[in-house]
Amino acid sequence: MSKKINIEELKRDKPVYKVPDGYFEGLTSKIQERIKEEEEVAPERVWVPRLAWATPILVIAISIIYLMNVGGNQPESVEDMLTSISNEELIEYLDMTDVPTDEILASVDGAFLEEAFSNANGETDILNDINEEDLDGILDSYDLNEEFL
Amino acid sequence: MEEEFIISKIKNPETKNYGFNLIVQEYQERIYWHIRKMVIDHDDADDLVQEVFVKVWKNLDKFREDSKLFTWIYRIATNECLNFLQRKKKKFFLPINDVGQELAGKLDQSVLMDGDAIELKLQKALLKLPDKQRLVFNMKYYDDMKFDEISQVTDTSVGALKASYHHAVKKIEEFLTTD
Numbered sequence: 001m002s003k004k005i006n007i008e009e010l011k012r013d014k015p016v017y018k019v020p021d022g023y024f025e026g027l028t029s030k031i032q033e034r035i036k037e038e039e040e041v042a043p044e045r046v047w048v049p050r051l052a053w054a055t056p057i058l059v060i061a062i063s064i065i066y067l068m069n070v071g072g073n074q075p076e077s078v079e080d081m082l083t084s085i086s087n088e089e090l091i092e093y094l095d096m097t098d099v100p101t102d103e104i105l106a107s108v109d110g111a112f113l114e115e116a117f118s119n120a121n122g123e124t125d126i127l128n129d130i131n132e133e134d135l136d137g138i139l140d141s142y143d144l145n146e147e148f149l
Numbered sequence: 150m151e152e153e154f155i156i157s158k159i160k161n162p163e164t165k166n167y168g169f170n171l172i173v174q175e176y177q178e179r180i181y182w183h184i185r186k187m188v189i190d191h192d193d194a195d196d197l198v199q200e201v202f203v204k205v206w207k208n209l210d211k212f213r214e215d216s217k218l219f220t221w222i223y224r225i226a227t228n229e230c231l232n233f234l235q236r237k238k239k240k241f242f243l244p245i246n247d248v249g250q251e252l253a254g255k256l257d258q259s260v261l262m263d264g265d266a267i268e269l270k271l272q273k274a275l276l277k278l279p280d281k282q283r284l285v286f287n288m289k290y291y292d293d294m295k296f297d298e299i300s301q302v303t304d305t306s307v308g309a310l311k312a313s314y315h316h317a318v319k320k321i322e323e324f325l326t327t328d
Contacts, residue, residue, distance in 0.1 A: 004322065004326055005267075005322055005325040005326050006322070007271065007290070007318060007321055007322055007325070010267060010268065010271055011290070012268070016186075016268060016272065017185055017186075017189075017191070019185075019191065020191070023195075024177065024178050024181070027173075027178075027181070027198070028170070028173050028174055028177060030195075030199060031177070031198075031202045031203070032170075032173075034199045034200075034202075035202070035203055035206050038203055038207075
């Protein structure tokens with residue numbers, strides 16, 4: 001059986017490892033040289049993060065300007081588009097469609113109609129120009145329920 | 150040299166450079182040996198000791214005197230060692246044993262020829278310990294540091310350090326006796 005070893009008995013005051021001759025005499029100046037080198041490099045390092053940020057900032061700025069310009073050219077609202085169409089074109093379009101007259105009238109507000117006819121004829125009541133005979137003829141051409149009569 | 154004297158120099162902007170030179174002269178050798186025992190290779194230790202003092206210089210204004218100056222520097226050196234060994238393992242995708250074998254290989258060239266065979270065996274046994282346990286063992290066994298000083302350096306409780314050291318000693322003695 002091997003004899004038990006007590007590591008406290010192995011303690012030595014001398015260094016265990018080999019070191020190049022005169023190493024510690026030159027170490028202080030090596031450290032000072034290294035710090036000097038690091039400080040000379042440091043100003044360049046300051047620019048690295050700045051450049052790293054510059055690209056995304058530039059991209060974001062260009063994107064914002066682009067979006068703002070595109071935003072200015074966005075399609076007009078439906079109302080704006082309709083105002084650019086003449087009444088004649090609108091009536092012609094509605095004639096060609098199968099949309100029932102009552103649906104068209106229901107979607108247009110009364111004040112608008114009154115104004116439109118007033119502008120067209122100079123009068124608010126369009127029936128003023130129609131005599132009773134013509135009116136009967138018009139009513140006959142439509143298949144109206146009794147509740148409207 | 151008294152720590153208070155060095156601290157008074159580094160706290161004064163006019164004498165900061167002088168104070169730092171005093172730190173280097175006072176502690177460079179002890180820090181070198183602390184690192185060398187962990188990384189074994191002289192060139193690695195040489196590079197790391199310089200890196201440690203660069204960090205000390207850069208962070209000198211952050212030294213708050215809530216610990217001893219030497220403990221603070223020791224802590225920086227300890228972190229550098231552990232990070233270095235960690236990087237070494239990751240860099241070469243080596244399992245712990247292989248790094249241990251690599252360091253053991255360097256031991257044969259590094260240990261002084263006048264060191265007897267048992268000394269070389271002790272160093273090889275140390276390499277079988279986990280890095281942190283080896284670190285604790287070195288600070289207690291070679292540097293004669295008190296457990297509360299080691300506690301400040303490693304940020305570990307005194308109780309845990311005592312247990313760690315006790316286990317390390319048992320493992321090493323077992324290795325030396327049986328192997």
